Amino acid sequence: MAKRFLNIIVPFLEYLLMFFLLVMVAIxxxxxxxxxxxxxxxYGIHDLTEHLMALVVFCGLPLVTIAGMHLTIDILDAFLDKPSMQWWRHIVILLMVVILLLVAWTFLQSALEAADISDVSNELRLPRGPLYLFIAISALLSALGLFYQHYMAAEPLIEKPDEEGAL
Structure with missing residues (x-):
């Protein structure tokens, strides 16, 4: 069931990301x-760009997280990739999941507060609550996707590109 949900949500987020990028380029x-x-x-281009940039970043967050494509520093990989250090990878993954859940919780609280006080952007008066809610959902999807990918999936959900960047 989780894999089917991710197989639906990943293409949806990809198309949404492309749409937001297209709109940002066009405006x-x-x-x-x-x-x-x-x-x-x-008028209001700064508000539009600010909101669209947040939407682009947080549309991409679950995609990058599920694919395991975050930037990493490999200086200690020779040491940490040993089988005796596997516990370290599990701790790091669980820590990442907890941090993403905290981000989701914080932005959910911010979305509720923004709705309560009718928080809007400066120029266009765009409501910020829905944006914060989108960020919270994105962080939650990232946390769940990361957990699923590393502990429950038998095979990767999203293929990583090879060294030349091709799939």
Whole structure:
């Protein structure tokens, strides 16, 4: 059941991420053209870019986490990859899951508080509560995906690219 859920949510997040990137590119292109051709920028472009950047980052977080593609420092890999140090990898994974759950909890609280006080952005008055809720859901999906990927999945859910970057 968990694998089926992830097989649905991963493509959904990929398409959502592409959509947010497309919108961000389009509005920034329109803003630059408006500035240079008509001397009139898009009102509220900073609010839109700020919200879209958060959506892009937190759409990608579960995808990167589930695929195990976070940036890593491999200076100690020769030491930590030994079978006798396997316990260390388990502690690190559990610590990452706990941190992601704390991020989700914090942003859930922020979303509820933002809804209570009607927190909005400066220029366009965009409500911040839904954005915080999206971030909370993203962090929760990342934590669950990381836990599932490392402790329950028999095979990787998302293939990692090889050294040249191709799948």
């Amino acid at each position: 920034n292109f329109a803003d630059v053209m408006g500035r240079h051709l008509f001397n009139h920028p898009i």
